[in-house]
Amino acid sequence: MAQPSDPTGAKPVRVMVDATVLFAGIGWPRWSYEVLRHAIKGNFQLVLSSLVITQARRNLEEKLPAYVEAFDTWLQLCSFELAPEPSLKEIVSNQTLVRDLKDVPVALAAIQARVDCFVSEDKDLTDEDDTTEQVRQRLKVMRPVIFLREVMGWSSGDLEKIRKRDWPIGEE
Secondary structure: OOOOOOOOOOOOOEEEEOHHHHHHHHHOOOHHHHHHHHHHHOOOEEEEOHHHHHHHHHHHHHHOHHHHHHHHHHHHHOOEEEOOOOOHHHHHHOOOOOOOHHHHHHHHHHHHOOOOEEEOOOHHHHOOOHHHHHHHHHOOEEOHHHHHHHOOOOOHHHHHHOOOOOOOOOOO
């Protein structure tokens, strides 16, 4: 499991999540929720962009308004680095980075922040095909379940236990 500080002097893993992870992590106690729990514990250096925060809040306001307060509380409790936003010129010159143009600023923010991995549930970023090849060459993109297994050291059994978990969280 990645730790916030390592006695060997190694830097903590730097991880950026997108709005899909923030939305799902606040709304459902499954894999994205566990990624956010690791962030709150400081098990890695979380990196966010203003655009990601805005997108997540907007989606929560539209689809899960009862969870907006929980999101704001999580943001207050969580220590994170704010990634620089790419310029319009950078966005225009990287239009083909991912298949959905609206994802370009977020992917560029992650690339510019030099994160070790970018966690997303957005298939426009996570599909391993020709449409994501450019972004995958510049950024290690992972789905939450893969991040939990490969970076945080979760077992397949532990991951399976929460696949369909719902509120309230009980005994797993």
